[in-house]
Amino acid sequence: MILNGSAQSIFAVAAFIAILLWQMSKIGRRPKDYPPGPPTLPLLGNLHQIPDQKRHLQFEKWAREYGPVFSLMLGTKAMIVLNSDQAIKDLVDKRGAIYSSRPDAYIAQDILSGGLRVLFMPNSPTGVWKMVRKFLHQILSVSAARTYVPYQDLENKAMLLGVLENPNNFIEHLRRYTASLTTQMTFGFRTTSIEDPRFKQAFDVSYNINLLTIYTNSAMLDLLPILRELPDFLLPIRREGKKIHQNERDLFRNYYLNTKQALKNGTAKPCVCKDLVQMQVKEGFTDDLAAYISGSILQAGSETTASILVGFVQAMVIWPEVARAAQEELDRVCEDRFPDLNDVPNLPYIRACAKETLRWMPGFFLGIPHAVTKDDTYLGYRIPQGATVILNVWGVHMDPERHPNPRRFEPMRYINDDQSSIDAANNPDVSKRDHFVFGAGRRRCQGMHIADRSIYLAISRLLWAFDFKRAVNPKTQQEIVPDMDDLADGMMSLPHPFQANIVPRNAHKAQCIRDEWAEISKLLDGEAQWKEVPKGLKWNDEQAQTDDTH
Numbered sequence: 355m356i357l358n359g360s361a362q363s364i365f366a367v368a369a370f371i372a373i374l375l376w377q378m379s380k381i382g383r384r385p386k387d388y389p390p391g392p393p394t395l396p397l398l399g400n401l402h403q404i405p406d407q408k409r410h411l412q413f414e415k416w417a418r419e420y421g422p423v424f425s426l427m428l429g430t431k432a433m434i435v436l437n438s439d440q441a442i443k444d445l446v447d448k449r450g451a452i453y454s455s456r457p458d459a460y461i462a463q464d465i466l467s468g469g470l471r472v473l474f475m476p477n478s479p480t481g482v483w484k485m486v487r488k489f490l491h492q493i494l495s496v497s498a499a500r501t502y503v504p505y506q507d508l509e510n511k512a513m514l515l516g517v518l519e520n521p522n523n524f525i526e527h528l529r530r531y532t533a534s535l536t537t538q539m540t541f542g543f544r545t546t547s548i549e550d551p552r553f554k555q556a557f558d559v560s561y562n563i564n565l566l567t568i569y570t571n572s573a574m575l576d577l578l579p580i581l582r583e584l585p586d587f588l589l590p591i592r593r594e595g596k597k598i599h600q601n602e603r604d605l606f607r608n609y610y611l612n613t614k615q616a617l618k619n620g621t622a623k624p625c626v627c628k629d630l631v632q633m634q635v636k637e638g639f640t641d642d643l644a645a646y647i648s649g650s651i652l653q654a655g656s657e658t659t660a661s662i663l664v665g666f667v668q669a670m671v672i673w674p675e676v677a678r679a680a681q682e683e684l685d686r687v688c689e690d691r692f693p694d695l696n697d698v699p700n701l702p703y704i705r706a707c708a709k710e711t712l713r714w715m716p717g718f719f720l721g722i723p724h725a726v727t728k729d730d731t732y733l734g735y736r737i738p739q740g741a742t743v744i745l746n747v748w749g750v751h752m753d754p755e756r757h758p759n760p761r762r763f764e765p766m767r768y769i770n771d772d773q774s775s776i777d778a779a780n781n782p783d784v785s786k787r788d789h790f791v792f793g794a795g796r797r798r799c800q801g802m803h804i805a806d807r808s809i810y811l812a813i814s815r816l817l818w819a820f821d822f823k824r825a826v827n828p829k830t831q832q833e834i835v836p837d838m839d840d841l842a843d844g845m846m847s848l849p850h851p852f853q854a855n856i857v858p859r860n861a862h863k864a865q866c867i868r869d870e871w872a873e874i875s876k877l878l879d880g881e882a883q884w885k886e887v888p889k890g891l892k893w894n895d896e897q898a899q900t901d902d903t904h
């Protein structure tokens with residue numbers, strides 16, 4: 355039969371619509387060879403089932419239902435979720451060459467970070483992540499981390515004094531402790547007060563970023579890039595994101611450019627920025643990128659460690675018998691003096707408390723998403739190139755077979771474990787790996803050697819010096835037990851502020867904190883900055899060489 359012209363056109367349009375509908379009906383559907391997962395809806399896939407809040411609980415449920423690996427469909431994109439220590443080891447560690455990129459993240463990376471945040475940089479052959487990674491390795495390696503110990507010791511003592519004098523602000527003092535350590539390492543100056551406006555700004559910015567990155571609206575913009583064409587007034591998340599980025603960029607530039615200038619003038623203390631300025635000259639990148647590299651270290655190093663320590667304090671308030679057992683060990687080993695890093699081998703219960711803190715309140719409950727850069731197969735399932743790969747840290751840590759009675763804070767699980775975080779991460783027997791807080795594979799946290807020490811020093815000395823009592827409700831006279839499930843949501847979760855009654859264990863210990871501070875603060879000048887930086891820092895002996903051509 356021969357069709358006339360108009361019939362042909364109608365036929366062509368109908369065929370086009372049919373093909374389009376057929377193609378669209380496949381969007382959101384899970385291909386048969388992918389890992390299993392919850393049933394999908396056309397177009398959306400599983401997007402509607404991922405909650406904006408407490409999503410780790412839903413992921414934990416799915417992990418129990420589908421086993422070591424499940425998949426979620428987000429439109430045409432796949433998200434592969436790894437729920438066992440073995441699956442994480444097999445893929446992210448052992449096949450690190452193809453599992454170390456990051457997924458597209460329009461809001462998190464393009465808008466909030468101007469494409470510059472190290473944590474979200476993809477690992478592309480021409481990208482800058484490899485260059486930055488090498489640099490991070492130099493400044494955060496095991497041997498470099500050792501040289502920062504005098505900074506950790508001093509900031510820790512300042513924190514103890516802060517908690518002694520102003521216990522209700524313990525969260526702020528923990529934050530200042532870790533923030534000051536990183537501003538000193540990175541920019542060469544201490545953050546001396548919890549009232550410092552840049553310190554407050556840095557935490558506010560991070561808080562907002564943390565929240566915005568996980569909204570379903572952010573995922574919609576990755577799923578349907580055409581939505582990015584909408585004007586800002588119809589996309590409040592982008593409008594808000596741009597403001598936050600501007601704020602953060604100004605903050606990081608301010609930190610970096612001041613230090614760069616001070617290095618040039620010879621007035622800055624030796625610090626990470628010295629190498630960064632030299633690398634900027636050699637590689638010819640912008641001040642904005644340099645500012646974000648240094649800012650990324652500041653962020654990655656401070657909020658993370660502080661949040662973990664807030665979790666620790668909460669655990670001590672909920673489980674006083676753990677605090678008592680730890681204090682018994684500390685009194686036996688250290689008697690009347692401050693614990694320090696030399697005591698690590700003799701304080702197995704304190705080491706175990708540190709590991710249990712990281713397991714029990716792991717901060718990044720679902721890790722930082724990885725992306726796979728080549729097609730792969732695992733346990734007979736296809737893992738498609740470009741899929742987002744989630745480390746279900748919460749699911750592994752709360753697996754009752756790996757950790758019986760997992761919501762209980764129980765350091766005895768780790769009593770015979772004397773591995774550092776890096777030893778545990780490298781242990782070929784993955785059942786001996788303590789936790790997955792620092793991620794895995796080539797993207798794993800390079801700051802873990804520093805974090806281990808900051809956490810150990812804080813836990814041992816806080817427990818040596820203070821009792822963590824419960825606050826009492828003045829009306830009912832009942833003790834207030836913090837709710838361990840009351841968490842601030844975001845890429846990093848931590849307990850919402852809670853009350854604790856932190857008191858020195860006795861007058862001698864209170865005096866000891868004051869005496870230790872009086873002694874160590876002799877190293878500081880009138881502005882509470884280091885008169886001279888400690889020996890051993892790799893930048894100590896060299897002349898600052900800077901160039902401001904960028």
Ligand code: HEM
Nearest residue numbers: 473654655658659722792793794797798799800801804805
């Ligand atoms: C308890 C404290 C800390 C926690 C929980 C933590 C956690 C993490 C996690 C989950 C990642 C991503 C891992 C992955 O993608 O698999 C990461 C990356 C990173 N961390 Fe940490 N971290 C902590 C402390 C630190 C410290 C003290 C520093 C530096 C001073 C630091 C610097 C970094 C950097 C630079 C990256 C980016 C690595 C990359 O994307 O290539 N972290 N951290």
